[in-house]
Amino acid sequence: MRHPRNLMRLSWKELQSLELREKAAYFNVNGNPYHCLIAQQFDRSMLDNLGRLATCIRRTAKSKSGMRFLGSLLDHKRAMLYFSQPSSRTFLSFYAACQILGLKPAEVRDTRTSSEMKGESPEDTVRTFSSYFDIIIMRTPQQGFAEKMAWVLSNTERPIPIINAGSGKDQHPTQALLDIYTLQRSFERLGGIDGKTVVFVGDLARGRTVRSLSSLLTNYEQVRQVFVAPPPLQVGKDVLAQLAQARVKYELSDNFEEAIRQADAIYMTRIQDEWDQTPGESSRIDTDKFAFKKHHLDAIRPHTVIMHPLPRRTEIETAVDADPRAVYWRQVRNGMWIRVALIASVFGLAEVVRNNYDLNLG
Ligand code: NCD
8 A cells, every 4th residue: 555645745725726537646546546535536447446346345255254354454454433424324334344354443423522622623633543543534524624634644754545435515435436336236237337327316416425426427438417406406517517528418407207217327315404504495495396206116117226325315205115126225235345345445455355256256
């Protein structure tokens, strides 16, 4: 595992002035993630490799000897889970991923119990904590804080990798990786993700999972992205500019029923009302006609998958859960495996895992 040395040669201002795609060279080393901060740092071969690695890990983990092997890989390392924004599923997913690799996890979930209360800056707090650990996995309400910490630490004597587990309204790259892994698996016998139509529904303005997944999908050929939302919650101009730059076909719509008929994947999302500027603002928007109800199952195609990053509220009726096309619970399990794969690649273990797999299960 080598730290990307070029990151310390840039000032914070210079790093910020780069286009998102250009930042990849500062977060990856030799085509492998060192930090995992933004969706734009992943290209097609990285996504293919991570998906394959997650599958090797998933199959290896089925036996006790396989679990012992995985659990020995990082039993000499420690991880800090710094989650200053509410989370239980992503937190536990990472926690379980660390455990599978033998990586010892410790957590900070409430910064009110730290010296931040004595006026310490969050940068100093995280830098202090980083001294005890070998990797930091962080979720924060502030956009760009994980990236800031990666840069801060790269200018210290002991840089360590940082994984962004959700940064404000901005990015959630590991959710997007698990979404891609779910799509790879769902379309395995249908020619893969290339050429598919992905329909995003719900709060596309403030949902960070949509921003990150939309970006990862630009790595595939001829994928059409359709954004279906009530006008105030329609996807941001920055996402559309990125699609236009990548010459990706997209459509905006407020006609849910029409859009889901053409979909290969329907990505439902929750109304992110925690970001409301004035209380109750979102509840005044009519979102009912953007909800997936049981009768919609008759309108979608036999291979179409229904996805959701969870937590779900009313945007998918629970009666839909029993349909095999509802894959949101599978996404959760895939999330754990892709996070194991990501951490293993960050620590340069992909080849060891693959060799073990070829020897014993291949
Ligand atoms: C998402 C998030 O935190 O952005 N949840 C998650 O990580 N599983 C989606 C959401 O909160 O709606």
